[in-house]
Amino acid sequence: MTDTLTPAADRSTDTENVARLLDHTGARIRDERLDPWIADVDAPMLRQLYRDMALTRRLDAEGVALQRQGHLGLWAPAQGQEAVQIGTAWACQDDDFLFPSYREIGIELVRGVEPADFVMVWHGVQHSSFDPFAVHIASPQIIIGAQSLHAVGYAMGIQRDGGDQVAVAYFGDGATSQGDVNEAMVFAASFGSPIVFVCSNNQWAISEPVALQAQYPIAGRAPGFGIPSMRVDGNDVLACLAAMRWAADHARSGRGPAFLEAVTYRLGPHTTSDDPTRYRDAAEVEHWRARDPLTRVETYLRGLGAFDDAFAAAVSADADRFTAAMRRAVVDTPAPAPLGVFDHVYAEPHTGIDEQRAAYAAYLDGFADGGAA
Incomplete structure (x- = not known):
């Protein structure tokens, strides 16, 4: 299951050399590594994955709108990265503990975080919102890569308690240049800790392209620490689900850490204080829009006869209710003393x-x- 260093001809800018189960058009393709891990995934499960991706996109858009209207100090958009977040979160057990950065709103949605809890910190009225131990998600980390060390520490605690949980550290491609992430992988490999590292390679560390800091695919770094890795299509929710099931099983069974590089794209700005038109081409953005993670699942579901107007309307209504609750929480909260x-x-x-x-x-x-x- 391990992808070793990719040949020099296929450097980090090659986004096609990935494991996938749904191609860009929504057609189902076979992958002998991933197929066994989704044998139980049926149309209802696919509809759940689609719904959660759609809600993630809508709550993300609402967060941007609230910031633009002066209700939030900042927002970190996740548009385009829904598949890796939803797919990996659904692959975990309920008591696996997830350690996100500031952009993983999808994993919080899957775990049942309340609408208000997505915005109250950014609104500036709380230091933290949801109870980490109620949803098994650590408070989102602003310091780049720091959560990877927290996750490894938690995983080492699991070992000492004799539990069967897994810790999951989420971070972006830019974080792999931070010492914290590399130190975390040293500790995880040395102690054989039950942790999965999930790198959402969205091609841009703020205004720095991934090719500037990684001459080879990021997944190739993990084997150097003794950690098996896989490079997966981060816009394919089925592939992300399957790859995470493999990685979590590897860690849970006592074989030590695993590493996933999910190749995706940040369609919006790094945060709402960023202007991505200053450093990237419009043509590049359109190239990735054609690889939209929601569109390909919708296409696949329609081919199965499992996506119709009634289902679309139900998902839209769920999103309306969720985002309305987000907005009410912000607008109705008085300014704190x-x-x-x-x-x-x-x-x-x-x-x-x-x-x-x-x-x-x-x-x-x-x-x-x-x-x-």
């Missing part, structure tokens, strides 16, 4: 926080007296 920013930073009283609170209170009092800051 300024000094509330110091609440819940530490579990126990802390003198440093007390000093900062007092200093900020004095600063605010200066405005109350008509003074200048």
